[in-house]
Amino acid sequence: MPDKVIDTPALAEKFAAYAEAHMPGASNLRVIAMNRIHGGASRETFSVDIAYEDATGPKTKGLILRRDPPDSLIDTERRIEFAAIRSAYGKAGIPAPEALFLEIDEGPLGAPFFVMGRIEGGTPLNPFRIEDVEPHRADVGREFFRYLGAIASLDIEGTAISEEIDTPSPDQCWKRELDYWAGEIRSNAREPQPVAEAAIRYLSANPPPPAQKLSLVHGDFRTGNFLHDGEGHINAILDWEMAHIGDPYEDLAWATDLLWCGNDQERAAGFIPWPEAIGIWQEASGCKFDPAAFEWWSLFAHLKGLGIWISSARAYADAKNDDPILAWSGWFTHAAHELMLASRLAPKHGVEL
Incomplete structure (x- = not known):
């Protein structure tokens, strides 16, 4: 050969x-x-x-x-x-x-x-060009939410990941993640982050319901982190580097964050109508959809995004990594998530933007 x-x-x-x-x-x-x-x-x-x-x-x-x-x-x-x-x-x-x-x-x-x-025969989908998957957008979306739910359905007892990391209590999943990302923001920020700090205060003062179950959390399940075959099927789920044990709502919120929806907020993750997506996720995960839990975790998803983008900008500015995606993330996606957070926090404090 x-x-x-x-x-x-x-x-x-x-x-x-x-x-x-x-x-x-x-x-x-x-x-x-x-x-x-x-x-x-x-x-x-x-x-x-x-x-x-x-x-x-x-x-x-x-x-x-x-x-x-x-x-x-x-x-x-x-x-x-x-x-x-x-x-x-x-x-x-x-x-x-x-x-x-x-x-x-x-x-x-x-x-x-x-x-x-290596899983063969698949291509990634750009989260900013979801229309590229047409005419199979709905088929891909159904598999997207089915696999998201399937990850949440796994019994974590005795698994490889349960042997590597601690399992939090159901009422502490939110605090562990919030504390971690607040720490990342504060230790890596190169300038004041008033929107992030407002979000940290709000999320800390208004915790979500305890996790319905503890599950394997992929941590970065979204468009861009799977491969599809061009015929409506997802054939590989990638980028498990943020995986941990926690509340499956964290994955649901991150997967449907507005940054990944391709400017189509009428469809969950830019793929299929919200009721259909939530129904598929519920059936596959065994969880019951709770609007209060989703509201908290979706706000947290914006903050988590800021934590990632702030850290990336710091690494690039300090010349520790010269990959240009870090500079881009510290500029474009940071601004997008900051605006999302500000627009959602303002009404909660009686402020009109």
Whole structure:
């Protein structure tokens, strides 16, 4: 088989040696393609094709390498992401990739990393161009909310992720997440954040109902973080780096945040009518829709967004990561979420904008 494009030959050589040592029975393993996938900034992501031999003959396999960068848009722990993928893989029909190797030592590739199987035959959907999925928008939307609910339906007891992180009590999920993102905003802000601070005060003083159940929370389930086959089906759910155990309403609110709806607020996540979307999610998750819980978590989603964008801007400004998506996030998406928060908080304080 002729070699394909290898963007980073030195990394490819190191990866081949590592993969051969960790794939039972593999020999003469070589990397035949390695290409950087741009777009996310929490890990350096590479698509890798390998060729090798085992007892049954020559083989090829597609992999995804996720390596820690010097600094990232989101400060996450690779062990947790790896455990989240393992917890979802093969469960409830969720199209999660197969988690293969986890390496916490910097030695083999210069930074900690993990490797998962590559799911073939899909393309990402730009959250700002949802119309590109037509004429299959509704079909994709139904699968979107079914898989969102399926993740929430998983029994977390004894799962890989439950062995890596603590499980909060149902009445403390909100506080843990609010405290975390408030800390991210305050430690990374380069200028005053009055809208964010107003939101933190409001959310703290008006907590949501306790979680109906504790679930695996993907943390970044949205358009842009799945692959679809062009025929109306989602064939891979990606980017589990923000996964944790918590209230499934956090995922529902983030997935339907207005930033990801493609300027179509009449349809949930820009896909299908809200009643249909909520009905699918309820059936798949086993949760009953609670408007009060959704209101709190949807406000929190805007604040969480600000936390991500403020952190990304700080990393770029401090020259810790030169990926331009961090600069763009610190400008455009920050402004969008700040305006969303301000417009929703103002009426609660008797202010007209």
